[in-house]
Amino acid sequence: MTSTLITNIGELSTMDPARGTESVLKQAAVVLEGERIAWLGPATQAPAADAVHDAGGRAALPGWVDSHTHLVFAGDRSAEFAARLAGEEYSAGGIAVTTEATRNAGDYDLTRLLLARRAEAAAGGTTWVETKTGYGLDVEQETRSARIASSVVDDVTFLGAHLVPDGMDAEEYTDLVCGPMLAAVRPYVQWADVFCERGAFTEDQSRRVLAACRAAGLGLRVHGNQLGPGAGVRLAVEFGAASVDHVNYLSDGDVQALAGSWAGWDSAAGSGTPGTVATCLPACDLSTRQPLAPGRELLDAGVEIALATNCNPGTSYTSSMAFCVATAVLQMELSVPEAIRAATYGGALALRRHTGNDADGQRAVGSIAVGHRADIHLLNAPSAAYLAYRPGMPLTAAVWRAGKRVPGTRAGS
Numbered sequence: 403m404t405s406t407l408i409t410n411i412g413e414l415s416t417m418d419p420a421r422g423t424e425s426v427l428k429q430a431a432v433v434l435e436g437e438r439i440a441w442l443g444p445a446t447q448a449p450a451a452d453a454v455h456d457a458g459g460r461a462a463l464p465g466w467v468d469s470h471t472h473l474v475f476a477g478d479r480s481a482e483f484a485a486r487l488a489g490e491e492y493s494a495g496g497i498a499v500t501t502e503a504t505r506n507a508g509d510y511d512l513t514r515l516l517l518a519r520r521a522e523a524a525a526g527g528t529t530w531v532e533t534k535t536g537y538g539l540d541v542e543q544e545t546r547s548a549r550i551a552s553s554v555v556d557d558v559t560f561l562g563a564h565l566v567p568d569g570m571d572a573e574e575y576t577d578l579v580c581g582p583m584l585a586a587v588r589p590y591v592q593w594a595d596v597f598c599e600r601g602a603f604t605e606d607q608s609r610r611v612l613a614a615c616r617a618a619g620l621g622l623r624v625h626g627n628q629l630g631p632g633a634g635v636r637l638a639v640e641f642g643a644a645s646v647d648h649v650n651y652l653s654d655g656d657v658q659a660l661a662g663s664w665a666g667w668d669s670a671a672g673s674g675t676p677g678t679v680a681t682c683l684p685a686c687d688l689s690t691r692q693p694l695a696p697g698r699e700l701l702d703a704g705v706e707i708a709l710a711t712n713c714n715p716g717t718s719y720t721s722s723m724a725f726c727v728a729t730a731v732l733q734m735e736l737s738v739p740e741a742i743r744a745a746t747y748g749g750a751l752a753l754r755r756h757t758g759n760d761a762d763g764q765r766a767v768g769s770i771a772v773g774h775r776a777d778i779h780l781l782n783a784p785s786a787a788y789l790a791y792r793p794g795m796p797l798t799a800a801v802w803r804a805g806k807r808v809p810g811t812r813a814g815s
């Protein structure tokens with residue numbers, strides 16, 4: 403098995419909770435062996451390896467874990483965006499426009515578009531991606547989206563409950579989602595989601611979707627409290643969902659419910675029983691002119707948060723995790739380490755990919771430790787603070803995903 407030594411790393415942010423305050427190493431090195439991290443520590447003590455990359459004093463961190471995207475789509479919604487800039491409000495109805503374009507795209511084109519988006523994200527340092535169905539909205543099209551997604555991304559979420567398609571009764575459609583559609587997509591997906599919001603699915607319909615998907619053995623996630631106060635967060639906690647995403651309009655009770663879900667978790671050690679991650683989507687909040695999710699308040703209440711792009715053509719057409727991190731630092735009052743943690747380890751927690759070592763069935767992503775997956779993001783900067791200090795700049799110098807260099811990124815030296 404080939405090994406690679408990345409040495410002369412000026413600052414290594416491991417995001418490994420087991421290291422506590424020692425989680426940032428100076429003058430460090432990492433050894434990748436096959437798909438795993440085999441060693442990390444002071445550069446002066448690094449073992450020999452088959453290949454050596456001199457990081458030239460640059461900063462390194464885990465690859466981004468983007469735990470919320472909608473990348474399987476065709477078509478364009480820039481006119482809707484322009485209308486929003488002119489004062490129109492975002493509404494769930496725009497999903498129908500993308501659904502029509504997606505239905506009309508052939509498998510080849512849809513796959514090509516997805517691959518291009520996946521490559522774009524990887525070039526910016528994203529090494530693990532979740533994506534959702536939800537622009538098919540009938541059995542055949544949702545299954546096709548799930549199948550195509552499963553051949554490209556790391557985690558696939560069934561979001562048949564994204565919008566009630568034109569001409570269908572909401573209750574009838576909910577039955578379809580919970581029955582034949584769920585059965586058809588099941589082989590391709592790990593997760594299920596529901597858009598619990600005005601204009602999409604009611605609390606009662608959302609509850610039915612979550613119950614059916616849980617019974618089918620899927621992990622749960624919820625789009626909740628995006629456009630106004632609602633039942634999404636409450637339902638997510640009640641169903642033990644791994645994450646509730648958007649979380650823009652939270653009551654005190656919502657924050658308390660989320661915090662309560664983490665009662666059995668030791669955040670400093672990263673051990674115990676995880677609760678419902680609150681996934682903040684700052685790029686979406688800016689694009690839709692919604693208030694930014696209260697990430698600071700959630701962290702202070704003891705809630706684990708994630709940052710994700712929500713890349714989709716309607717509300718957030720970016721796959722830049724670096725942009726989300728910069729926004730979280732500059733506008734959501736997170737520190738740089740908090741924002742990086744939310745975009746790496748937090749995303750992994752939201753997908754329950756935060757643990758796993760040589761002995762387990764899965765390798766942890768989102769943190770750098772021996773036995774974890776070798777996902778490394780080398781920055782063209784001496785410290786991770788540059789992500790916020792130089793927002794919008796192309797700071798990715800090189801990316802290794804499962805131990806392999808991502809094409810198009812070059813190792814700094």
Ligand SMILES: N=CN[C@@H](CCC(=O)O)C(=O)O
Pocket residue numbers: 472494496497500597625628686712714715716717718
């Ligand atoms: N809110 C629901 N779904 C997407 C938007 C989908 C669309 O408008 O096309 C979101 O997460 O923002």
Ligand SMILES: [Zn+2]
Pocket residue numbers: 470471472625712
């Ligand atoms: Zn979404």
